[in-house]
Amino acid sequence: MAPIHYLPSLKHVAICGGTHGNEMSGIFLVKHWLRNPTELQRDTFHATPFLGNPRAVDKCVRYIDRDLNRTFSAEFLNSKDSDIESYEVQRTWEVNQIFGPKGSFQAYDFMFDLHNTTSNMGACLIVDSEHSLLPMHMCNYIQKHYTKSSCPIFLYQLPGEETYGISSVAKAALALELGPQPQGVLRADLLAQMQSIMACALDFTDLFNKGMLFPAFKIEAHKVAQRIDYPRYSDGEISAVVHPNLQDKDFLPLKPGDPIFQTVNGEPILYEGNDITYPAFINEAAYYEKKVAFVLMEKHTFSLPALQKKF
């Protein structure tokens, strides 16, 4: 019989909404839970809701000075340089003090981070890598118990890359990335979906804390391979847009020769890679400034060992 992995119970669990101040589902839910936290209570723990970037939430913008979900790296966490004391760097220190310190024994056991995208990503579950055993078991549980839509898994960490997101303050994390939803808009369907998936994830956490054995399993997940920018004029302006055949086709196969962009004259620009790939974050509003029209992913099947709480 395959070995069981044992991990400590999850006592300190936080749920962050509004890491980006215009991604409304998580903001609305966190504000709701701050008024009435009963949905977050389970026998073995109470999850703590909080707004990641309250000033950006007030202004309904992604961020004030810089993207808060890119500042939880050593560079910003350890900096005392007043030059980089942007609002988000200060907020990084605050969040790290309350829920971290990142990488320490005192850090929160788990953090959920609630996002929306303008891309057609459905109810996407984001984990740093397939090596994060507990979040991968949580994804498997969500996929089996939340069956109203498929919940594809997106593994974002490139090999050797440092984590930099807000949830990396905790010992383990899961981000939800629900779309399509415009920035600044609350759709009832996505709100209910996020609420249900969070309830399911908290149920898993409670069962884990109570000692349930979660057996070994195989699971399909997508790993980021490459980021693709828009075609641009020499002055940096975008010269073509995402092709209508690619728009809204997140997680579907993209083949060599398929159209990926279209010029204003209707001419297609084709994908020149050699292999079938899987795009995500297609035409995400916030990624224009990051020079990302979409990311390309590889699809893998991973085998994960059984998991149980360490007694």
Place this chain on the structure above:
Amino acid sequence: MAPIHYLPSLKHVAICGGTHGNEMSGIFLVKHWLRNPTELQRDTFHATPFLGNPRAVDKCVRYIDRDLNRTFSAEFLNSKDSDIESYEVQRTWEVNQIFGPKGSFQAYDFMFDLHNTTSNMGACLIVDSEHSLLPMHMCNYIQKHYTKSSCPIFLYQLPGEETYGISSVAKAALALELGPQPQGVLRADLLAQMQSIMACALDFTDLFNKGMLFPAFKIEAHKVAQRIDYPRYSDGEISAVVHPNLQDKDFLPLKPGDPIFQTVNGEPILYEGNDITYPAFINEAAYYEKKVAFVLMEKHTFSLPALQKKF
């Protein structure tokens, strides 16, 4: 035979994109036309493209200090008060100087204003009122010649209300409001739609200038009647979202007793009006701050007289 109305030819025609700096279809098209204006040339005139709010376009935000499409009223046009010299008020004076002055003989003959909405408004044509004969003829021409989608007409001016939008600088105007498209996103399908409708509108203008007689016609159009806010807690925060049955149902009938909002617990809030009405701008991102969840419209059929250029 019914009388023909005669109006002067349209020699000075402008096309504004980026009145709101995150509505991308018009911004992309205006930038394209500034590089290559051949699409805007007709026998009888050349249309002039320009960016309404270039600073907001650079930042990809709706506006810097205040909504530019609400500042073309006497209050701001005539003000010299330095207290209200926001960027948009200064820009209002600039635009009024170049394309106006509003209400004067020197003003541009026609202005197009290109918008996007997060609402499912399709290819909506916006005119101040049914009394604007030339824009109503243009709408009729577009509906007959651009047949890839229906182009519903939205009449925004309330009785006795002063015009305040950027296109009111010109003697006559038409705004395009294409959606759904998230703020900050360029969809190829809406871009092609806007490009085609503009080509059609410029063709109409050219035919009018060449003396074509446009016969009398009847046309259906929607007039704004009322604006509906979100339900709110006593502290002003939104307490319910647009009901999934209403979401994306712009221009479809809303009946007494139909659900319009849904609380976070899934409870519906019903429409309590007495008559069938027609909603638009349902769940538009930019209208949260204006306290508008949607607008209600009345549907009318108007009879318009024949039109020809005054020789």
